[in-house]
């Protein structure tokens with residue numbers, strides 16, 4: 172099995188063959204970010220957009236081959252930044268700690284973008300599946316916690332650190348069939364609020380992005396147990412649900428604002444979803 176370090180070293184070596192990190196970065200002082208959930212959807216789009224804007228991005232996700240495809244896309248587009256594949260599970264504290272060591276050795280990062288997460292199931296609370304609820308709590312809440320614990324010392328030491336946590340409109344509005352996901356996202360939302368209060372004195376900015384309906388390749392598919400027809404139905408007739416790229420643009424805008432400006436909570440939805448319970452469907 173490839174370790175995180177081996178995978179990163181191999182990634183950096185591969186990059187070096189095609190183009191050295193310094194050549195790929197806009198400058199040796201390019202900002203560094205660790206972005207989780209980078210294998211797919213919003214995380215992937217955010218990592219790519221940051222590299223397009225010159226960031227040195229540690230792209231974190233569980234599926235190495237997808238991260239390598241992302242890196243290859245960056246090279247093909249000749250992005251000014253750098254995409255470094257880091258294959259690991261954000262709930263694996265040892266692997267995350269090794270990643271933080273490696274990023275420190277590379278010169279550090281000033282921004283942590285926690286996008287790894289997801290939903291499993293749409294059961295009513297009365298029928299809640301314990302395994303699915305545990306999975307959602309582990310990935311959304313404990314994964315964010317694990318990443319924050321590992322990287323906060325680096326962000327504080329930088330002097331102008333940023334944490335961006337991607338939660339959801341489900342973090343502030345409950346809906347039928349959403350109980351497990353609501354509980355997990357509300358947990359992550361609570362963690363994010365406490366973190367903002369605790370880290371202000373260290374000049375670490377904490378941003379929360381709360382998207383509503385986003386049509387991505389995997390979100391609904393995973394939630395609905397791989398049933399593609401059911402997943403397609405979620406977006407049926409909805410004119411222009413948000414895309415991963417829409418959300419990525421908002422995330423990158425927020426972290427690129429001057430550091431003293433904190434967009435502390437950003438709620439974004441498609442126009443067709445005026446509220447969690449009010450979705451306009453045509454046809």
Ligand code: 8X3
Pocket residue numbers: 338339340341349382383384385447
């Ligand atoms: C996903 C938004 O509306 O499916 O984070 O809960 S929703």
